[in-house]
Structures are given as C-alpha cells and as structure tokens.
C-alpha cells in the first residue's frame with residue numbers, strides 16, 4: 001500500500017513514491033511512515049507551546065563542544081548535556097523550573113505508535129525536542145541514559161527531511177541511511193533498544209510548513225537516577 005501523495009516528498013525525490021508504509025528495520029525496530037500525516041500540525045503546535053516555556057538551546061557536551069541541534073524537553077524528566085556529562089533532570093537548568101508538562105496529544109501519539117510497533121503500555125515520562133537547522137547533525141550514538149531499557153524509544157520527525165543513520169549493537173557495525181520525513185515515526189526497543197543511530201544531516205529541500213527547520217520529538221521512559 002502506498003501512503004497519501006505528499007507533494008513535498010515528490011519534489012524532494014523526483015521519483016515515484018513506492019516505499020512501504022511500515023518497514024521493519026530489524027527485529028524490534030519499526031519505521032511507521034506518515035504515521036501522523038494529517039495531524040502533524042497538532043504536534044507542531046504542542047512543540048511550539050513547550051518551546052515558549054522552555055526555549056530551544058544548544059547544550060554543551062562532556063568533550064567541551066556544543067551540540068549542533070538545539071534541544072529542549074517536556075515531561076517529568078528532561079535530557080541534559082553539559083561538560084559534566086549526560087543526565088536526566090526534573091528541572092530545566094535554564095529556568096530552574098520544572099520542565100513543561102508533556103502535552104496529552106504527544107503522550108497519546110507516543111503510546112499509540114509504541115502499541116502499533118508491538119510495545120503496548122508505553123509510559124514515556126521524558127520527551128526530548130530536537131531542532132535542526134542547516135549544518136546540524138547528531139553523531140552516531142546509543143540512547144542509554146534511561147536507567148531502564150525495557151521500554152522502547154519512540155521518535156517523531158516533523159518538517160524538513162532528515163537523513164537518519166541506523167547502525168547495529170556495536171559502533172563499527174554497518175550503518176544504513178534513510179530519509180525521515182514529516183510525519184514519520186520510528187520505534188525501536190527490545191533487541192534493537194541499544195542500537196547505534198544518528199542524524200547525518202538534512203535534505204536540501206525546505207518543508208512547506210517549517211521551511212529549513214527539522215524537528216524531532218523523542219519519547220522515552222526514564223527511571224530517575226537516585
């Protein structure tokens with residue numbers, strides 16, 4: 001089955017669009033193409049509401065650099081990178097206030113996507129919002145700061161297309177790249193939970209709604225560090 005025609009996508013690729021709606025990357029990892037398609041505006045609105053309270057910022061890294069993607073969070077716990085390392089905190093270090101609550105629309109979407117991918121009962125309490133502009137990327141990494149690997153990671157892409165890298169259990173394993181487009185949701189858990197992944201960069205074409213910006217909203221269940 002093909003998904004609904006998306007003019008931006010057609011222009012992007014200049015190819016007939018015959019990629020599957022659902023693609024198993026490997027056991028535990030499922031790409032749900034155009035999963036939110038028509039409701040994407042709701043999630044963009046939720047994202048902007050969060051960013052009004054907790055603005056996107058470029059965080060420092062333990063290695064002394066700065067992340068090229070700007071980030072913020074909502075939910076009980078937010079992911080924070082600093083020269084001290086990576087951690088989840090209940091308080092936004094910028095404002096010293098709790099992170100904004102996770103909008104119900106986002107929680108429901110994440111739970112629904114997880115269930116669709118075979119992970120019923122997903123209870124995300126940490127939602128990381130990534131904002132990519134020209135030149136931004138995210139190096140190959142594992143999501144392993146959550147303290148509990150039993151629940152999956154759910155990741156929604158909005159706006160400009162990102163070039164996603166999907167590797168294996170080990171950093172040196174073969175890496176595949178593919179496009180993550182507006183409305184796509186990627187879910188990985190179980191045997192794929194600790195697989196390496198990242199964002200190589202952005203596709204050249206602007207998106208009709210977000211222009212040259214790509215957003216990504218990533219949901220996780222975190223067991224707070226004691």
Ligand SMILES: O=C(O)CCC(=O)C(=O)O
Pocket residue numbers: 128130138143155157162164180197198199216218
């Ligand atoms: O932007 C993406 O699609 C990936 C984000 C990611 O891997 C992360 O936030 O840990």
Ligand SMILES: [Fe+2]
Pocket residue numbers: 141142143197
């Ligand atoms: Fe990640």
